[in-house]
Amino acid sequence: MPSQLNKAAVSIIPGAGALALATLYLIAMLRVESQTTILVLLGIGAAVVVVAHWLGWLAPVALSFQERDDALARLAVVAVVAIAGYFREDHFVLLLLCTVLLYTVATLGLTIQFGYAGVLNFAGASFFGIGAYTSALFTQHTTVPHLVVLLVGGIMAALVGCLLLLPVLRTRGHYAAVVTIAFALLLKTFLEVNDVLGGPQGLKVKGLSMLGWSFNDNIEIGHLEMSFYVSYLAASLLMLIGAFVIVRRLERSWVGLNLDALRLDETAARCFGLNIVRWKVTAFLLGNFLIGAAGALYGMLVGFVQPNSYTFADSLIFVSILLLGGIGNPWGVVVATVIVVILPEKLQAIQEYRFLLYAALVMMVLLFRPEGLLPRPVRSYLPGWRP
Amino acid sequence: MMLGAVDANASTGAARATDEPLLAARGLTKRFGGVAALDDLNLDVRNGEILGLIGPNGSGKTTFFNVVTAIYSADAGTIAFDGTDITRAASPAVYHAGISRTFQRSRLSLPLSIFDNVMIGNHKRLNQGLWFNLVRRRAFTAEFKANFAEAQALVASFDPPLATRMFEPIAGLPMIDRRRIEICRALISRPKLLLLDEPSAGMTHDETQQLMENILGVRDRMAGLTIVIVEHEMAVIERITDRCVVLNFGRKIAEGAFASVAANRQVQEAYLGLQ
Amino acid sequence: MGFGLLAQYAMNGLMLGMMYALVAVGFTLFFGVLDVIKFSHGDVLTVGAFAALAAFVGLRSVGVDSSAVQLLAMLIAAIGAMAILGALIARAFVMPLRSAPPLNTLLITLMLGTALREMIRLFYPDGANPKPFPRLLPNGFVRIGEFNLRLDNVIMLTAGALVIIGLELLLRRTKLGLAIRAVAQDEETAKTMGVNFTLIVLVTFALGSGLAAFAGVMNGLYYNEINFGMGLYLGVVGFSAAIIGGLGNIYGAILGGFLFAALQTIGAIMLPFASAYKDVFAFGVVIAIMAWRPTGLIPEKQSERV
Numbered sequence: 007m008p009s010q011l012n013k014a015a016v017s018i019i020p021g022a023g024a025l026a027l028a029t030l031y032l033i034a035m036l037r038v039e040s041q042t043t044i045l046v047l048l049g050i051g052a053a054v055v056v057v058a059h060w061l062g063w064l065a066p067v068a069l070s071f072q073e074r075d076d077a078l079a080r081l082a083v084v085a086v087v088a089i090a091g092y093f094r095e096d097h098f099v100l101l102l103l104c105t106v107l108l109y110t111v112a113t114l115g116l117t118i119q120f121g122y123a124g125v126l127n128f129a130g131a132s133f134f135g136i137g138a139y140t141s142a143l144f145t146q147h148t149t150v151p152h153l154v155v156l157l158v159g160g161i162m163a164a165l166v167g168c169l170l171l172l173p174v175l176r177t178r179g180h181y182a183a184v185v186t187i188a189f190a191l192l193l194k195t196f197l198e199v200n201d202v203l204g205g206p207q208g209l210k211v212k213g214l215s216m217l218g219w220s221f222n223d224n225i226e227i228g229h230l231e232m233s234f235y236v237s238y239l240a241a242s243l244l245m246l247i248g249a250f251v252i253v254r255r256l257e258r259s260w261v262g263l264n265l266d267a268l269r270l271d272e273t274a275a276r277c278f279g280l281n282i283v284r285w286k287v288t289a290f291l292l293g294n295f296l297i298g299a300a301g302a303l304y305g306m307l308v309g310f311v312q313p314n315s316y317t318f319a320d321s322l323i324f325v326s327i328l329l330l331g332g333i334g335n336p337w338g339v340v341v342a343t344v345i346v347v348i349l350p351e352k353l354q355a356i357q358e359y360r361f362l363l364y365a366a367l368v369m370m371v372l373l374f375r376p377e378g379l380l381p382r383p384v385r386s387y388l389p390g391w392r393p
Numbered sequence: 394m395m396l397g398a399v400d401a402n403a404s405t406g407a408a409r410a411t412d413e414p415l416l417a418a419r420g421l422t423k424r425f426g427g428v429a430a431l432d433d434l435n436l437d438v439r440n441g442e443i444l445g446l447i448g449p450n451g452s453g454k455t456t457f458f459n460v461v462t463a464i465y466s467a468d469a470g471t472i473a474f475d476g477t478d479i480t481r482a483a484s485p486a487v488y489h490a491g492i493s494r495t496f497q498r499s500r501l502s503l504p505l506s507i508f509d510n511v512m513i514g515n516h517k518r519l520n521q522g523l524w525f526n527l528v529r530r531r532a533f534t535a536e537f538k539a540n541f542a543e544a545q546a547l548v549a550s551f552d553p554p555l556a557t558r559m560f561e562p563i564a565g566l567p568m569i570d571r572r573r574i575e576i577c578r579a580l581i582s583r584p585k586l587l588l589l590d591e592p593s594a595g596m597t598h599d600e601t602q603q604l605m606e607n608i609l610g611v612r613d614r615m616a617g618l619t620i621v622i623v624e625h626e627m628a629v630i631e632r633i634t635d636r637c638v639v640l641n642f643g644r645k646i647a648e649g650a651f652a653s654v655a656a657n658r659q660v661q662e663a664y665l666g667l668q
Numbered sequence: 669m670g671f672g673l674l675a676q677y678a679m680n681g682l683m684l685g686m687m688y689a690l691v692a693v694g695f696t697l698f699f700g701v702l703d704v705i706k707f708s709h710g711d712v713l714t715v716g717a718f719a720a721l722a723a724f725v726g727l728r729s730v731g732v733d734s735s736a737v738q739l740l741a742m743l744i745a746a747i748g749a750m751a752i753l754g755a756l757i758a759r760a761f762v763m764p765l766r767s768a769p770p771l772n773t774l775l776i777t778l779m780l781g782t783a784l785r786e787m788i789r790l791f792y793p794d795g796a797n798p799k800p801f802p803r804l805l806p807n808g809f810v811r812i813g814e815f816n817l818r819l820d821n822v823i824m825l826t827a828g829a830l831v832i833i834g835l836e837l838l839l840r841r842t843k844l845g846l847a848i849r850a851v852a853q854d855e856e857t858a859k860t861m862g863v864n865f866t867l868i869v870l871v872t873f874a875l876g877s878g879l880a881a882f883a884g885v886m887n888g889l890y891y892n893e894i895n896f897g898m899g900l901y902l903g904v905v906g907f908s909a910a911i912i913g914g915l916g917n918i919y920g921a922i923l924g925g926f927l928f929a930a931l932q933t934i935g936a937i938m939l940p941f942a943s944a945y946k947d948v949f950a951f952g953v954v955i956a957i958m959a960w961r962p963t964g965l966i967p968e969k970q971s972e973r974v
Binding site (some may be wrong): 126128170172173176177178179180181182183185187188189191192195196198199280318322325326329359360361362364365366368369372373376 | 707729737749761764768771772774775776778779780782783786787790901902904905909915938944945947950951952954955956958959962963964
Binding site (some may be wrong): 259261271275276279280288384387388 | 527541
């Protein structure tokens with residue numbers, strides 16, 4: 007593969023083709039109701055991937071995504087809009103899609119912390135919940151514009167994260183793990199016993215409204231009727247685009263290099279001038295900001311927030327997505343989130359068993375393919391550039 | 394505790410103008426438990442020289458490097474570099490002052506590319522601002538291209554074929570290439586002082602010869618570069634060093650040109666354990 | 669606060685401390701031997717408790733009514749089954765990942781714990797709800813002033829102490845214990861001295877898991893109830909306790925366990941109207957301790973060759 011870097015510009019066709027196929031596949035998967043058809047579709051999908059791998063077709067696709075990343079990202083946005091357009095009247099599917107988009111944003115935040123800086127965060131769902139609770143409090147009790155509330159949600163998550171800065175900075179490995187796990191348990195108990203924050207029942211969150219237009223009303227444009235979730239989808243998509251751009255540019259810069267350096271060898275990094283504290287803090291807070299902002303929008307999306315949705319087990323879901331998709335690869339995060347969120351919803355049979363299945367799946371990945379479904383490629387600062 | 398950032402290119406001049414040593418250790422002591430790895434060590438590194446640091450295993454050579462680069466902190470004594478006291482400075486500050494090093498156990502980031510690894514050494518010459526890196530992409534692109542050219546040229550001066558593979562991960566490369574890249578990482582920031590810790594470890598005789606040619610070539614091209622090299626292969630020391638310092642049990646037992654040091658009875662006893 | 673209430677709090681604290689200490693010792697054993705954190709430890713405790721319950725149900729359906737026999741059989745079933753499970757976990761998931769970054773072992777055992785927890789919830793009859801655990805210890809009590817010293821608590825405390833002392837004796841006085849300590853100290857040297865490394869690792873994991881089963885049964889007897897999520901909580905507490913006391917140090921683990929229980933008890937006493945906050949308090953202190961001493965109160969000795 008490296009020798010191809012010296013040849014002519016990498017083609018976008020393999021990547022675009024794969025993207026188009028995936029979009030159609032996803033639409034079919036979301037459309038179909040019958041359980042048997044879904045199983046058949048799953049089988050076909052798996053078979054296609056295996057055959058493509060055997061024929062050597064996957065490598066050009068990977069290269070395409072590596073080098074023509076920016077253009078393919080734009081195509082992916084078009085794909086999402088297309089899917090949303092197709093399902094414009096389907097509340098359930100749109101809600102599912104929004105969940106996928108927002109979970110992806112949160113997991114991208116975790117990617118910065120864990121994938122790049124190597125900072126363990128087993129309280130991802132807790133910070134997601136902090137964003138949602140912020141949403142609840144601000145929409146119910148203040149007149150702060152809702153878009154600003156999203157920002158505040160992110161800032162709150164970052165601020166609460168500051169409480170953990172000292173132990174997070176000073177601990178390594180399993181000691182660091184305990185810090186965030188203890189925090190996750192602590193926060194859940196705190197939210198449950200605290201009546202001000204609604205106790206176990208939680209709080210209601212007002213739907214997003216912007217410039218007088220409420221997102222919770224169905225949309226009618228001429229003859230076109232759309233579910234109100236379309237508005238949320240637009241907002242979620244914009245948030246994801248923002249998060250994706252930030253994460254991409256972060257990785258493709260000296261900052262991304264710093265994070266990798268400190269994750270891989272802290273002692274050597276310090277010998278070459280790296281201020282470990284500065285970069286770990288930056289990664290941790292920036293990651294939490296993304297997680298919190300996504301949580302705030304999610305709160306508005308579902309309309310309520312309760313401690314039971316943001317437990318340690320839910321944090322493990324985020325970690326599972328990271329490990330499954332391929333640590334440090336944003337595209338891997340997207341693919342893994344789609345699988346983890348959509349599959350159990352469609353395959354009713356496995357709904358009950360989904361935690362068990364995620365756990366088993368991640369264990370298999372760790373044993374046999376620890377780099378994940380889409381391993382992270384070598385850093386390419388200017389995709390498509392030739393020396 | 395932290396030394397303020399010192400620009401390596403704007404020399405304080407203190408050491409260069411006079412005949413003051415570039416690096417001066419006085420009474421340097423470092424203990425691990427009951428063992429004194431460095432024992433009241435006095436050592437000078439002169440400006441522009443290639444100094445060989447030799448001695449039997451456990452004599453404190455790598456510990457000296459580790460104390461200078463602040464991986465360990467000295468228990469007693471002082472270290473002065475280019476006129477400034479760096480005894481209490483932290484590792485990043487020592488780097489910013491102009492000291493760069495390689496490690497005995499090659500410490501490269503294996504999953505990262507050759508370019509990435511070299512750039513890690515270039516930290517102080519790169520713009521680290523978050524805004525610059527995330528928002529000002531055109532400016533970043535320019536800085537990237539300039540630094541890529543420089544890194545490629547440096548790697549090419551060691552091994553031209555290697556320079557065509559700048560974006561390959563290190564993991565698959567043989568030892569000699571890894572050593573070269575590690576030295577490039579140390580050199581890219583144009584340090585005043587380069588500390589080489591057993592660069593020939595794990596390499597064949599021929600590879601060692603090649604590497605030493607490279608190092609001599611680098612010294613010729615980078616005017617004003619001072620090198621301290623820890624080595625066990627005496628042929629290398631004899632060939633490329635101007636002067637040697639011999640350590641034993643954390644103390645200096647001999648100093649001078651290689652020939653005189655090699656003939657020194659105390660040195661022979663230290664290596665061979667004769668009484 | 670009256671003597672009676674204080675004594676009650678103290679007894680609660682002692683019981684909790686004993687249970688946490690048992691879990692913490694398990695963690696520290698695994699870490700000592702293989703430098704791994706087996707995050708599934710708490711959930712093995714849960715499986716042990718449910719195994720004991722299943723044994724009880726089985727015995728009763730066969731007509732065995734004696735409490736003593738039931739208890740004995742339950743303990744044997746739970747400890748035996750968990751010992752086997754522990755060894756299997758070591759063989760299938762922990763040992764293959766020895767060459768991988770230690771983070772992977774942490775993650776795989778974390779996921780394994782989730783899997784065990786979910787399997788109880790899904791496959792044990794009515795597993796999602798709390799299940800009553802039988803009262804098998806004598807019901808009597810001794811009155812000391814205003815305080816009722818319950819006999820079953822005394823029995824459990826004594827049993828726990830005996831188990832820990834037994835473990836200590838095993839480690840200090842037997843050949844097996846010597847082998848375990850040798851492997852914990854230096855794997856390479858132990859191997860060259862003829863110690864069967866794999867066997868010792870499996871035995872250690874079996875031992876620790878058996879301990880967890882014992883703690884699980886004790887937990888069930890104390891609360892008269894078990895539920896599928898009990899292991900997660902106990903696991904985190906046990907792990908925190910082991911860390912506070914210094915990983916690899918048995919006395920530290922015991923100290924940590926009782927310390928954590930003391931923290932919870934103090935929290936409960938200080939906030940009598942909001943005793944639910946005791947966990948917030950206790951975990952908060954753990955986080956603060958980690959900030960102050962990143963490798964536990966009895967620090968780990970770091971030796972990295974630079």
